[in-house]
Amino acid sequence: MKYGPLVFLAAFFALAASWCGFVLAPQIQIGRQQQETNMYNPSDLYPLPRPGLARQGLAVYRANGCAACHSQQVGQTGTVADVILTDAGTNPVAVADALVKANVGVSNANPAGLSGGLPKPIVRGVEIEVANATVSALLSAGAKAGVELVPLGPDIARGWGKRRTVAEDYLADDTVMPGSLRVGPDLANVGVRRPDLRWHLRHLYAPTVEVRDSAMPPYRFLFEKKKIELQPSPDALQLPKEFAPPPGYEIVPKPAARALAAYLASLRTDTPLFEAPTAAPPPPPGVATTNAPAGPAPGATNSAAMK
């Protein structure tokens, strides 16, 4: 072969270039990512490792090819902000005036109507800079207001997530299952939508019980039909008549089904991150009051007394 070395070099550089692009560059870019903190709550680390049963469930998910029909990635087309009024202050006329002057499309704010039904959104769907400026204007008028982020996009409109998924979301899994085809719905946040393990087990045994027009094949080999010995098992499936086993028998999940259900219930990517900002999740009841600053900015009077 006359041009052997040349052919070798050409092939080598072609492969080396694609390796650099597909392997080396992403490794340099995101290969060293570590746990990150929640955007609103810096003491919360994300992502936490999945519980043991859910980690086994990831292997079941992989072995049964769930990723062939289900993706785990949410897209996003943009982010807007709402301004939430939490306290109208003592001078609603000045607040209404500030709202009109902030030039956010509110031309006729009614001072009397501001204080009703708080907290409530008073400006919707504006750019973040505009929302921040509006909040500062409202604060200087004596009211209290906050910004709530609203990510946009078809996936988010379908209720498949609160924000787009980012590389950070897959950090806890050692086999990442992003999927590419959506015969079924996206599962990146299925644990938020369906926290109930029994729902997942019934759905795996007979998908049409839970979703009438489901195209999903039943995974009955993950369950076993057992004769009821003395009394029914506590984890036997509650099924409608047409799917129920004959009298005296019960359907119980095998360990693989239990693990898969635990994995599905553990899927959630709704933590607000720096690279994927979204509104803070509502605080669990009873926690919010303990750490809130008491009273309207007492620090101002303190610093005046110091000088």
Added chain:
Amino acid sequence: MNPETNQPVSTAADSTPPPAGRATVPVWLIVLMFLMLYWGALYFDANGGWFSPQVYTPYHSVGELEAFIPRHEGPDIGRGKYLFDNICALCHGPDGAGKPGQAPPLVGSEWVNTPGVNRIIRIPVLGLNGLIDVKGQQYSFPSGMTAVAATRQMMSDEDLANVLTYVRQAWGNKAPPVTAAQVKAIRDQLANRSQPLTVDELKSLPEK
């Protein structure tokens, strides 16, 4: 194979190749290519995020993302909790209960729940030596409390205000917040001092 089809069908005049003339690339094409390269560079600069691992599709730059970070009027208690759990909680405990005989509790402490902030800011900035009475018990750490915020490199004015505000308002404590301006004023006074405080000295200071 039919030999006739292999015969050259063209005449001798046609078979001479066309003469190789000198064709230059048109100038407008070169200019257009440079313009497209320039536009591409501008487009990348505006939308590419410069390969930052934190910039994903709907966003264009880290600066754009920074606008989404929640604003805080006054101290940020969430950040204060984060710093407390990583620094102060080693001795004072994540619940602020302290260690018997060594680290005094912060829950309900009369040193924490004060209307003024003149004393509490000095403690993490200078450290504290010797016995201290808290809620009727005596505490003394063998080597004294370390000055965990001796310099601004160790902890900025804002972060020290965040931690102190968290301590003053968590676990049922109810004291006014500490502002960064108050921290800065006291740090400027203490700029030339590196010796730890003593309790008698602390008591001689006005509370406000």
